[in-house]
Amino acid sequence: MTLQKKRALHIGGASWLLLGAMHGGALADDPPTQLPDITVTAPSPIQRHRTAPTRAPVHVVRAAPSRNRERAAAVQPPQAAPAPAPQQGVLPVVTDQFATVTVVPNEELRRSGGATLGDLLFSKPGITGSSFAPGASSRPIIRGLDVNRVGIVENGLGGGGVSDLGEDHFVPIDPFSTNQIEVVRGPAALRYGSTSIGGVVSATNNRIPDAMPTCAAAPFQSYGLPVKAPLADAGGQGCLNVETRTSVSSVNRGVEGGMLLDAGDNNVAVHADVYGRTTSDYSIPSYPYLFDQTRPVNGRQPNSATQSDGASVGASYFFQGGYIGASITQNDSLYHIPGIDGADHRTRIDAHQTKIAVKGEYRPDAAAIDAVRFWVGATDYRHNELGLADPTDLFSDGVRQTFTSKEQEARFEVQMMPFNARFATVTTAFGLQGGHQELTAPSPDNPGALFNGLWSPNNNNRIAGYVFNEFKFTDSTKAQVAGRIEHVDLHGSTPDFPTDFLPDGAPQSSFSRNPSYTPVSGSVGLIQNLPGDLVGSITAQYVERAPKPAELFSRGAHDATATFDIGNPNLTIETAKSVEVGLRKATGPFRFEVTAYYTRFSNFIYRRLTGVMCGSDFDSCGNGDPSNEGRQAVYSQRDATFRGAEFQSQLDIGPLNGGIWGIENQFDVVRATFTDGSNVPRIPPVRLGGGVYWRDSNWYTRINLVHAFAQNDIAVIGETPTAGYNLLNAEITYNTKLNQSWIGAREMTLGLVGNNLLNQNIRNSVSYTKDEVLMPGLGVRAFANLKF
Secondary structure, X not given: OXXXXXXXXXXXXXXXXXXXXXXXXXXXXXXXXXXXXXXXXXXXXXXXXXXXXXXXXXXXXXXXXXXXXXXXXXXXXXXXXOOOOOXXXXXXXXXXXXXXXXXXXXXXXXXXXXXXXXXXXOOOOOEEEOOOEOOOEOOEEEOOEOHHXXXXXXXXXXXXXXXXXXXXXXXXXXXXXOOEEEEEOHHHHHHOOHHHOOEEEEEEOOOOOOOOOOOXXXXXXXXXXXXXXXXXXXXXXXXXXXXXXXXXXXXXXXXXXXXXXXXXXXXXXXXXXXXXXXXXXXXXXXXXOOOOOOOOOOOEOOOOOEEEEEEEEEEEEEEOOEEEEEEEEEEEEEEXXXXXXXXXXXXXXXXXXXXXXXXXXXXXXXXXXXXXXXXXXXXXXXXXXXXXXXXXXHHHEEEEEEEEEEEEEEEEEEEEOOEEXXXXXXXXXXXXXXXXXXXXXXXXXXXXXXXXXXXXXXXXXXXEEEEEEEEEOOOOEEEEEEEEEEEEEEEEEOOOOOHHHOOOOOOOOOOEEOOEEOOEEEEEEEEEEEHHHEEEEEEEEEEEEOOOHHHHHOEEEEOOOOEEEEOOOOOOOEEEEEEEEEEEEOOOOEEEEEEEEEEEEEEEEEEEEEEEEEOOOHHHXXXXXXXXXXXXXXXXXXXXXXXXXXXXXXXXXXXXXXEEEEEEEEEEEEEEEXXXXXXXXXXXXXXXXXXXEEEOOOEEEEEEEEXXXXXXXXXXXXXXXXXXXXXXXXXXXXXXXXXXXXXXXXXXXXXXXXXXXXXXXXXXXXXXXXXXXXXXXXXXXXXXXXXX
């Protein structure tokens, strides 16, 4: 049978409309153990559609994008033909991109239950989390690159907040309300700025609907996202979809729940969601503090409880050839900071963010322009770091530090129609991006001081233009050339640091700092289809990055991290030259991807622990008194080299009890050194893993073991070795359609997930508090999702 569908896919935070033809086999006649073949006709990669198996085996056919000249006419939402939902647990391998893309589809998000992006991605090849406060504050780290080199976006706009200014700060994007996560590396990251050298973590949801919802009982899905109606004048019968998500967890006595609503009628689509989560101090396998054996613990990580909630409302209006929509979102989180200092001072962070977002797309019936898209957003973020000024005085509890960030961002993009340049079919996209951010971090501990808090109020302005050119030489060979130029103006101030406080030993002479930078970046890439459904790729990138405000202007005690941070206003542009080679296979019973990369940094900026202890003022750093509580951390620059490799695979071995069973494997390694051979601090360890799985149309079960080797390649000062560990997880999930006359629900998913089943002591080598904070011990999570 032939199923014609238009579907909107979210790739890298943008929505790219696709008119494709899907040709399915005789699904009803297939035996239970034989999965249907699906042929997908995809547009070129510049439109950011990628093909990955939703059922195995899958045969992928790529073609140039077609122009739908009839889209100006009013159309009705298509009625999806009955088709089985894609089976859970199939490895999504992206084969039409110029660098590695890691996809976490909706069904995996619901099973994993990660409370933060870092927790969710913790064991993915090439990715881990900062784990400063597991379950509350854990930012993704990609190939050893952290806060200022990893972008985080939601629906094409920056996530907001100040998680890039401190490892203890939470990311105001909750996986609970997200439908899909993608980790995008390589040229596609240039869309979001030079602060994405490591990659972009892109979260997508339906908070701004980009297509009319469909009420089909069983639509085809791609990466867990339902097929949506065409981008056009979509009148007709109204539609209402409701989903509930709930779970409980034993390791932290956690409870979470939420509801999502999507409705549409008369060219208007509406979305609303609400969620909440609460946890207690989580269980740990043994005593957490390596260098202090005197404190009571009682089997739980002290000061690790969390509480979070959020809500969002959005709507879009659809017209002939396009749509425009807006949303408002509120995120709130109150979480404790584990560790000796955090437990002694009862340190906790009370954070709130309000975000307004607008986006739209228009596809004119023109000969030259294919699509025009825009994104506009504004965030208002504030968090208070609460705790005891004196650990012995409970009445000294109060605000120790306040962080605020007000940020506005806009991005505008024009995609041209493909044209024949004789040697290739060329597709071009132009973009313009701008933003403004105001930051403060005052402290009540030094009221009236000239330099109060971690930094004085500072602001930055940025504007950038970028271009992507894709060349399709043949159906098997494609290339891309991309470029970006930015201009960044920063305004702040720092005091005259004494000579021994600065990494270059040079005293400073002025308070006001107004540096500006113009980083330039570019990339070239090649994709080649090879025999046996293999796809090879090679990418070269040159990326310049301007220093961030914290790297330039920090000059005070940071309570939550127990550090005394010192910025360097003399920092220059950081440059990265990278090469990545990949080989991937997305079809057949054996699916895999393998990637190797090499990056050479000039003037690599990093946060260096000096070994000096500080109090709350500059003078205390100079005397080196060991009784001082804060570790001196100085932003410095050195040349560095990062190299590594990643591999993951799935092999469907054969039929078993009406389903298919198979094995999976993964491996990742990153080695990072300075030019003198010394180690870049806080680098993830080598990891090797594997497991077995079984699935059919309803059930999915899996057991997986990841072994992390000991990390002994550490910085000379301020870092200790980290022991290896074995992380054993297991899960079982059941998904089924329901008779709506029973409870009104049309689909149900139930599951049990066991985490750290060996109850191992797990310390994360990239965490500043790893010697005081253990990752959660053995735990079981039960979840249930209902769709109405």
